[in-house]
Amino acid sequence: MTDLDLILARDPRQHTKDDRDQIIRMYRERRHQYNSGPQKAPAKPKKAPKAKPDEVLSLHEALKGSLDL
Amino acid sequence: MTAAMIDTAPSPFDLTGAQYAFDSTSLSWSETCPRLYQYMMIEGWQRLHGNVHLEFGGLYASALEHFHKHLALGDSRDVALDKVIEEVLIATWDYNNDRPKEWDHPSKTRSNLLRTIVWYCDQFDQDPLKTVILSDGKPAVEYSFRFELSDNILYSGHLDRLVEYNGDMFITDNKTTTMTVAPYYFEKFSPNTQMSGYAYAGNVVFHLPVKGVIIDAAQIAVHFSRFERGFTFRTPSQLEEWRVDTLKHIDTIRRHTHEGYYPQNRSSCDKFGGCAFRDVCARSPEVRPQFLRADFEQGRNWNPMISR
Numbered sequence A: 001m002t003d004l005d006l007i008l009a010r011d012p013r014q015h016t017k018d019d020r021d022q023i024i025r026m027y028r029e030r031r032h033q034y035n036s037g038p039q040k041a042p043a044k045p046k047k048a049p050k051a052k053p054d055e056v057l058s059l060h061e062a063l064k065g066s067l068d069l
Numbered sequence B: 001m002t003a004a005m006i007d008t009a010p011s012p013f014d015l016t017g018a019q020y021a022f023d024s025t026s027l028s029w030s031e032t033c034p035r036l037y038q039y040m041m042i043e044g045w046q047r048l049h050g051n052v053h054l055e056f057g058g059l060y061a062s063a064l065e066h067f068h069k070h071l072a073l074g075d076s077r078d079v080a081l082d083k084v085i086e087e088v089l090i091a092t093w094d095y096n097n098d099r100p101k102e103w104d105h106p107s108k109t110r111s112n113l114l115r116t117i118v119w120y121c122d123q124f125d126q127d128p129l130k131t132v133i134l135s136d137g138k139p140a141v142e143y144s145f146r147f148e149l150s151d152n153i154l155y156s157g158h159l160d161r162l163v164e165y166n167g168d169m170f171i172t173d174n175k176t177t178t179m180t181v182a183p184y185y186f187e188k189f190s191p192n193t194q195m196s197g198y199a200y201a202g203n204v205v206f207h208l209p210v211k212g213v214i215i216d217a218a219q220i221a222v223h224f225s226r227f228e229r230g231f232t233f234r235t236p237s238q239l240e241e242w243r244v245d246t247l248k249h250i251d252t253i254r255r256h257t258h259e260g261y262y263p264q265n266r267s268s269c270d271k272f273g274g275c276a277f278r279d280v281c282a283r284s285p286e287v288r289p290q291f292l293r294a295d296f297e298q299g300r301n302w303n304p305m306i307s308r
Helices: A003-008 A017-036 A059-063 B003-008 B024-032 B034-042 B052-072 B077-091 B110-123 B183-187 B193-206 B236-259 B285-295
Strands: B045-047 B141-150 B153-165 B168-177 B210-220 B225-233 B296-298
Touching: A003 A017, A003 B110, A017 B077, A017 B110, B024 B034, B024 B193, B024 B236, B034 B045, B034 B236, B052 B077, B052 B110, B052 B141, B052 B153, B052 B168, B052 B210, B077 B110, B110 B210, B110 B225, B141 B193, B141 B236, B153 B193, B153 B210, B153 B236, B168 B193, B183 B210, B183 B225, B193 B210, B193 B236, B285 B296
Parallel strands: B168 B210
Antiparallel strands: B045 B296, B141 B153, B153 B168, B210 B225
């Protein structure tokens, strides 16, 4: 059992802020190890593709008169 | 959601017995197969041991909504993360047996849920998506909605978050999967009932020109979590088409209820990894009740009128 497993096996109502800090730190270490390893690093957020100009109409313009919401 | 909220929620069925209040879940069941709709929505059958994917995905999405809410209300990232980790630790403790909850799944585990939340918050540390603050000063996070889709037909649901990105408005949604998230993963969201419903609702309830939905997908593997962000756009005319089609579809499913018969849609049986009721439907009609009771139980019926 790892240190992380031991903390997670305890009733969370008895956890302290330090316990949760440790949990977060240990998951961060695992992320660092994963990103440093041979696996592909997680992709960065992509830019949104641009909508075509005809898609930029206001919905309420388009729905005007068709809904009473 | 409290027990009181569940007990006091109005029925989604009208006096004729047909459903009048829909959400994306009940709508998707009815679109997939009327018989599936009968089992799930009308009769309330659920798998005996629950659905790990729904429970895991729900806890994950809820944690991230709360994270963004804490941030929008002024907490630092560290404080917001501490709050949601505490919340998830408590929500995933089995108090009857005094031990962590177990889901009997190789990667969707309690530890991997916590890992994915921590990794998500670090991955999107410099997130270009900004939570919209509404005119009443509240952040547009965790927003339950209900409105008339037409006379006497309601549409309800829950929006994770309204964000501004590059000057445009989007709804966000968080998904979890055990599969690798490649670009084709996001293609399934257009056309898609849930995403169109989110975009439509975003326009109606926020009175803002929402352009679509941003989907943050998390791949949950045994030893790692990996994230991809995808966009799905909806034009105003696509949304109006969704509204018209949805109402036509609701007419059909209400007619099935009035006629007391829900036909099988046999083209859907093998979709999405196979319908949960495929083994039941594969049996002769006279023995199906026994097979239903063997693998399913009748719990509280799904109710789109319950706000989260």
